[in-house]
Amino acid sequence: xxxxxxxxxxxxxxxxxxxxxxxxxxxxxxxxxxxxxxxxxxxxxxxxxxxxxxxxxxxxxxxxxxxxxxxxxxxxxxxxxxxxxxxxxxxxxxxxxxxxxxxxxxxxxxxx
Amino acid sequence: xxxxxxxxxxxxxxxxxxxxxxxxxxxxxxxxxxxxxxxxxxxxxxxxxxxxxxxxxxxxxxxxxxxxxxxxxxxxxxxxxxxxxxxxxxxxxxxxxxxxxxxxxxxxxxxxxx
Numbered sequence: 001x002x003x004x005x006x007x008x009x010x011x012x013x014x015x016x017x018x019x020x021x022x023x024x025x026x027x028x029x030x031x032x033x034x035x036x037x038x039x040x041x042x043x044x045x046x047x048x049x050x051x052x053x054x055x056x057x058x059x060x061x062x063x064x065x066x067x068x069x070x071x072x073x074x075x076x077x078x079x080x081x082x083x084x085x086x087x088x089x090x091x092x093x094x095x096x097x098x099x100x101x102x103x104x105x106x107x108x109x110x111x112x
Numbered sequence: 113x114x115x116x117x118x119x120x121x122x123x124x125x126x127x128x129x130x131x132x133x134x135x136x137x138x139x140x141x142x143x144x145x146x147x148x149x150x151x152x153x154x155x156x157x158x159x160x161x162x163x164x165x166x167x168x169x170x171x172x173x174x175x176x177x178x179x180x181x182x183x184x185x186x187x188x189x190x191x192x193x194x195x196x197x198x199x200x201x202x203x204x205x206x207x208x209x210x211x212x213x214x215x216x217x218x219x220x221x222x223x224x225x226x
Contacts, residue, residue, distance in 0.1 A: 004155075030212070031211075031212030033212070033213065033214075035216075040121070040218060040219075041218060042118070042201060042216045042217055042218040042219050043156070043201060043216040043219075044216075045213060045214075045215075048211065048212065048213055050210065050211060050212055056211070058213070090155055090156070092155075094212055096212070097205070097206075097209075097210045097211060097212040098143065098144040098163070098205055099144070100146045100158035100161050101146075101156075101158065101214060102158075103148075103155035103156050103157070104155055105154060105155045106154075106155050
């Protein structure tokens, strides 16, 4: 049981490049979310999903896309990277609403 | 929407002392309040949580209290140890319904001095 697996752990992008951050969980959790963590700003929700085929925007969705074709996977796509997207990104999942998240170990992204 | 404020942003204590971190939330419909500990270079890890029908919950050296009337909840760590040094986040559940979303506070960096 690996929990929540995020890849890659580190990434450097040039402004304007696109990429996909991968997230997979093996706990059969319905709820999955993407957060970004910036100094002094806590964890801010980018996108979330309540089940396969269902996604919605969070607090800071601009510049990011998600899809949820399976229960296990929830990739985050950066369409055209900008320096403002330099951050640490966390994927999280939970079994049901009103329960705690299990977080991945994060992806540290730098956009130059 | 829900807003969660967390204080203090940094906290330094001597080993063996107690530490208290406080959070307030804005929407009384939130009913689930977890606390997370994040060690350097790692993802946040759930350490304790409380639901709105409970006023206090303990787990060894950590406890959480909830005051629904005042809309605030607190994390209490007793007999602090150097390994308690980390960033702590509080969160509140999305009051709008079955989304699974959590709204997080800004985090508290706790330093326990040996």
